[in-house]
Amino acid sequence: MKTWVASLxxxxxxxxxxxxxxxxxAFVLAVxxxxxxxxxxxxxxxxxxxxxxxxxxxxxxxxxxGFAGLLDLGYVAFYAVGAYTWALLASxxxxxxxPFWVILPLGAGVAALFGVLLGAPTLRLRGDYLAIVTLxxxxxxxxxxxxxxxxxxxxxxxxxxxxxxxxxxxxxxxxRNHEFFGIAFSGAHFHYYVFLMLALASMFVCIRLEDSRxxxxxxxxxxxxxxxxxxxxxxxxxxxxxxxxxATFGGIAGGLFSSFQGFVSPESFxxxxxxxxxxxxxxxxMGHVSGVVLGALLLATLPEVLRxxxxxxxxxxxxxxILDPESLRMLLFGLALILVMLLRPSGLWPSPxxxxxxxxxxxxR
Amino acid sequence: MDIFLQQVLNGLxxxxxxxxxxxxxxxxxxxxxxxxFAHGEVVMIGAMVAxxxxxxxxxxxxxxxxxxxxxxxxxxxxxxxxxxxxxIERVAYRPLRRAPRLAPLITAIGVSILLQNLAMLIWGRQYxxxxxxxxxxxxxxxxxxxxxxQIIIIAxxxxxMTGLLLLVxxxxxGRAMRATAENPTVAGLMGVxxxxxxxxxxxxxxxxxAVAGVLVAANYSIAHYSMGFTxxxxxxxxxxxxxxxxxxxxxxGGLLLGLIESIGAGYVGDLTGGFLGSHYQxxxxxxxxxxxxxxxxxxxxxxRVAERA
Numbered sequence: 001m002k003t004w005v006a007s008l009x010x011x012x013x014x015x016x017x018x019x020x021x022x023x024x025x026a027f028v029l030a031v032x033x034x035x036x037x038x039x040x041x042x043x044x045x046x047x048x049x050x051x052x053x054x055x056x057x058x059x060x061x062x063x064x065x066g067f068a069g070l071l072d073l074g075y076v077a078f079y080a081v082g083a084y085t086w087a088l089l090a091s092x093x094x095x096x097x098x099p100f101w102v103i104l105p106l107g108a109g110v111a112a113l114f115g116v117l118l119g120a121p122t123l124r125l126r127g128d129y130l131a132i133v134t135l136x137x138x139x140x141x142x143x144x145x146x147x148x149x150x151x152x153x154x155x156x157x158x159x160x161x162x163x164x165x166x167x168x169x170x171x172x173x174x175x176r177n178h179e180f181f182g183i184a185f186s187g188a189h190f191h192y193y194v195f196l197m198l199a200l201a202s203m204f205v206c207i208r209l210e211d212s213r214x215x216x217x218x219x220x221x222x223x224x225x226x227x228x229x230x231x232x233x234x235x236x237x238x239x240x241x242x243x244x245x246x247a248t249f250g251g252i253a254g255g256l257f258s259s260f261q262g263f264v265s266p267e268s269f270x271x272x273x274x275x276x277x278x279x280x281x282x283x284x285x286m287g288h289v290s291g292v293v294l295g296a297l298l299l300a301t302l303p304e305v306l307r308x309x310x311x312x313x314x315x316x317x318x319x320x321x322i323l324d325p326e327s328l329r330m331l332l333f334g335l336a337l338i339l340v341m342l343l344r345p346s347g348l349w350p351s352p353x354x355x356x357x358x359x360x361x362x363x364x365r
Numbered sequence: 366m367d368i369f370l371q372q373v374l375n376g377l378x379x380x381x382x383x384x385x386x387x388x389x390x391x392x393x394x395x396x397x398x399x400x401x402f403a404h405g406e407v408v409m410i411g412a413m414v415a416x417x418x419x420x421x422x423x424x425x426x427x428x429x430x431x432x433x434x435x436x437x438x439x440x441x442x443x444x445x446x447x448x449x450x451x452x453i454e455r456v457a458y459r460p461l462r463r464a465p466r467l468a469p470l471i472t473a474i475g476v477s478i479l480l481q482n483l484a485m486l487i488w489g490r491q492y493x494x495x496x497x498x499x500x501x502x503x504x505x506x507x508x509x510x511x512x513x514x515q516i517i518i519i520a521x522x523x524x525x526m527t528g529l530l531l532l533v534x535x536x537x538x539g540r541a542m543r544a545t546a547e548n549p550t551v552a553g554l555m556g557v558x559x560x561x562x563x564x565x566x567x568x569x570x571x572x573x574x575a576v577a578g579v580l581v582a583a584n585y586s587i588a589h590y591s592m593g594f595t596x597x598x599x600x601x602x603x604x605x606x607x608x609x610x611x612x613x614x615x616x617x618g619g620l621l622l623g624l625i626e627s628i629g630a631g632y633v634g635d636l637t638g639g640f641l642g643s644h645y646q647x648x649x650x651x652x653x654x655x656x657x658x659x660x661x662x663x664x665x666x667x668x669r670v671a672e673r674a
Contacts, residue, residue, distance in 0.1 A: 071467070121659045128400060132605045133658050135598075136651035143648050271598070275474055282467045323486055331482040337475030338457055345464035 033192045034183075044304075045188040049260065051300035052195035053253050058280040058296035059202045059289065060249025065278065066287035067215060068242035069222030071131040073274055074138025077118070078111045078247040080145060080269035082254025084155060085110045087264045090165035093156060100167050103255060111251020112244040119243030123236055126225075138274055146266040160265025167194065167259050175262075191260055198256070199293070202249060206289045209245075218242055219287075283340055285347030294349050306332055367508025372631040373624065374506075378515045378584065380623020381522035385577040386600035387607070387615040388529060389570030395546040395610035396566055397462070402473040403453055404574060405597015406480035407446050409590065411575030412495070412582035413488050415442040419496050431498045442575040449480075450571030451564055459560070477594070484590040492589045495582040518580045525573055526616055532569075533612060542566060546610065602654050608667025617665060626650050 036044045057079060064072045085107040089098045098106075118137045122130055149157030156162075166175040166187075175187040209215045217238045220228035229235050258264040276299065284295020310325035340348065386408055393401045415438040422434050457472040499517060503510035533539035544552040545562045553559045581596065582588040599622065607618025629649035657665065 065467075121655070125658060125662050128394075128398075128609070129605065129658055129662060129664075131400070132602065133655050136602070136654050140648050140651050140655075143645065147645065279471055279474065282471050286465075286467065324490075327482040327485040331479055331486070334475045334477070334479030334482065338472045338479070341464075341468050341472045341475070342457070342460055345461055345468040 029196060033189045037186075037189070042186065042188055045186075045192060047301055047304045049188060049191045049195055051297045052192070052199045053257055053260070054277065054280060054300040055199045055293045055296040056195070056202055056249055056253040056256075057277045058284070058292045059199075059206050060246045060253065061277050062246075062281050062287065062289070062292045063206065063209070063218070063249070064242050064246035065281055066292065067210065067218040067222065068239060069218075070239065070242060071128065072134045072243075072246070073131045073271075073278065074118075074134035074136070074141075075246070075250060075277055076269045076271070076274040077134075077138040077141040078114060078250030079254040079257070079273070080141055080266075081114045081247075082107045082111045082251030083258040083264045083268070084145060084161070084254075085251070086255035086258045087161040087164050088154070090259070091161055092163055093161045097165055100169060104252065107255040108248045108251045111247045111254070114251075115243040115245075115247025116240055118247075119240050123239055135271065135274070138269075138271060142266050142269050145269070155266075158266060160263055160267070161258075162263045164258050164262050164264070166262070167191075167256075169194070191256075195256065198252070203289055203293060210287075210289065214238065214241060222287075279337060283337065283347060285350040288347070288349060288351035291347055291349035291351065295347070298348075302336065303329055303333055368631065369628075370507055371509040372627045374509050374511050374515070376624035376627035377620065378518050378623070379627060380603075380620035381519050382577050382581050382584070382619075383596075383600050383603045383623050384616045384619025385522050385525060385573050385580075386596060387604040387619045388526070388612065389574045390597075390601045391604040391607075391609055391612065391615040392542075392566050392570050394604070396542070396549070396563060397458070397469075398466070399458065399469050400473065400601065401458075401567075401570075402470070402597070403457075403476040403480060404450075404570065405593035405595075405600070406477050406484075407450055407453075407571050407593070408574040408578040408581070408596060409484060409588075409593030410449060410480065411442040411446045411571075411578030412588045412592065413484060413493075413578075413590070414445045415439060415575075415579045416493055416495055416582065416588050417488075418442070419498075423496065435498050439576065439579055442579055443572045446571040446575035446578075447568045450567045450574075454564060454567040459563075481590060481594065488590055490590070492587050495586045495588050497586060498583070514583060518584060521576065521580065525576060529569070529573070530612065538562075538565060599650065602650065605664055606654055606657055608664030611664070611666050614664055614666035621665075622650055622653075625653050 033045045033048065036048065057075070060078075061072065061075045064070050064075070086103050088094050089096050089103050089106065091097075118134070122133050125133060145155045146158055148155040149159075166173050172190070175190075177184060177186050210219075217228065217233045220231065220233060221235055221238060225235060257268075277296075280295040280299045281292050282295075283299060284293065285291025306329035307325065310323075310328045314322055314325070386404070389404045389407075390401060393399060393404070418438040418441045419434055422429060422437065453476055457476050458469050461469040461472060499514045500512075503512050504516075533542060541552070541557045541562050542565070544555065544557055545559055549559050552562075578593075581592070600619065603618035603622040604615045605618070606622060607614025607616070609615075626646055626649060630646035
């Protein structure tokens with residue numbers, strides 16, 4: 001075991017071996033959807049697509065919660081803003097059909113604007129007061145989406161917006177089946193690659209951000225706001241930047257979500273969704289980019305796995321389905337959250353610095 | 366005129382229940398600095414247990430006087446909720462008392478999801494009609510109507526809150542609770558058994574939550590496995606509105622939130638010329654919350670600045 005680890009560490013120093021490793025990972029990621037499609041079915045490729053979207057969301061929230069230490073319980077509001085921006089600009093609802101490359105930055109921009117708008121009044125608040133105000137904002141946005149169908153019909157109310165245009169890149173409609181080099185790609189496959197690219201790009205941005213001047217300012221604010229301020233950090237601007245940056249990620253994810261689904265409704269943006277993304281961040285390891293992505297992938301796929309196994313396992317064990325599989329899976333999900341936190345309070349994969357801090361923290365609340 | 370009075374009465378009924386639940390949040394927050402997300406679920410379990418007891422006693426055949434049925438149901442609900450809350454604290458919160466701040470928050474969310482789905486497995490997805498025990502004949506007060514049940518709700522809430530204030534301010538246990546909220550370490554050095562005090566806080570909050578659950582279910586004559594979540598959210602909002610960690614603040618915040626909701630919902634249509642309907646009831650509650658916190662970040666009665674955050 002030890003020699004194996006040692007050889008791995010040795011490999012990391014070796015440039016050429018590193019590139020081989022990257023190539024291997026890239027190859028696995030590239031063939032993954034086909035392997036899944038052929039072994040356990042296309043549903044799971046879609047599950048994977050959603051998991052990647054959640055990874056995007058979790059990365060965005062990680063900037064706000066993990067880096068800057070601002071507890072945001074209404075993050076789903078930005079997801080909703082992005083999704084509805086996309087839905088309004090590319091569907092028969094308003095008769096607009098703008099192209100992908102126009103809506104993507106526009107959606108991100110609108111979400112960022114909302115991030116600043118919601119962030120500005122809450123700058124003075126700390127800790128749990130901030131949490132409850134952001135929660136309130138999230139609910140307000142959802143209620144407005146739910147009711148803005150009269151007197152002027154903008155969002156189509158609880159029914160939601162239908163027939164949203166699919167993503168079109170270089171003339172390829174991502175929801176259709178295509179064939180390249182004799183390989184058949186389905187919509188789920190295309191979305192996988194697009195989402196994967198975006199998730200990898202976001203991870204890269206986050207890692208670079210963390211070590212940048214701004215990232216260090218965020219972390220300084222997280223650790224001690226007063227000290228950060230006295231070291232010359234403009235806490236107001238830097239906090240607003242965290243909100244805007246996090247919101248941008250949410251907005252992009254929201255836009256992709258609405259075009260991937262083809263429809264949006266306020267149902268998708270309930271408080272539980274915000275809580276879910278927060279759980280991904282904390283469970284994975286707050287402030288650690290890879291940990292957060294791991295948390296997102298796990299929490300997005302786990303309920304699906306439970307959904308598909310809850311009935312058959314009962315069938316096998318007792319000969320019939322005794323417990324409602326839907327509530328059973330959420331029950332197990334809740335249990336998993338509790339257990340992981342009890343056993344690893346700093347997350348599944350905390351960043352090395354945080355782990356050290358946690359090891360010598362004696363009195364922290 | 367009478368519409369206004371009616372909305373005020375409705376708001377008072379709603380608000381006193383919010384206040385009762387909010388106390389459970391604020392007491393725990395005052396001592397542990399933890400948003401106990403599971404509290405709303407404890408309230409729901411209280412209503413469900415009371416419902417089960419009532420149905421079971423009605424099914425026994427012998428016609429017991431309704432007072433006894435109600436008393437048995439409430440007592441059972443209180444007992445179950447106290448035991449539940451005690452074990453939640455033991456299992457999910459106590460091991461994490463020194464962990465990073467967000468860890469217990471996540472376990473609280475986990476417990477909430479767990480309890481809600483457990484309730485769904487036990488009691489099913491359907492809405493249960495809560496038996497009507499108190500007569501629903503409305504009394505007329507100056508053009509507005511109020512039922513016996515609503516009078517009872519206000520009276521019970523007022524009595525419990527007075528009792529709590531007396532407990533906290535004039536008993537040994539209450540003094541220990543205040544000391545622990547002030548500074549747990551020093552309180553421990555002074556000979557207060559902190560663990561016992563924290564358990565007591567959870568248990569007292571749960572008992573009040575159980576009563577609140579029965580009252581809410583009786584008021585709407587409906588009980589449902591998901592009734593706890595929104596109620597808990599509103600109650601927590603009320604606690605923050607009043608200044609979290611402050612008992613008087615929770616009561617004030619609860620009443621205010623109830624009044625704002627019912628009056629806001631009653632008048633928002635007229636005020637905006639029909640542009641916004643009564644669906645915006647919740648927006649009102651949250652808007653007021655945001656405004657209050659932006660102008661006065663510690664809540665209405667909060668004196669302790671949130672410096673520990």
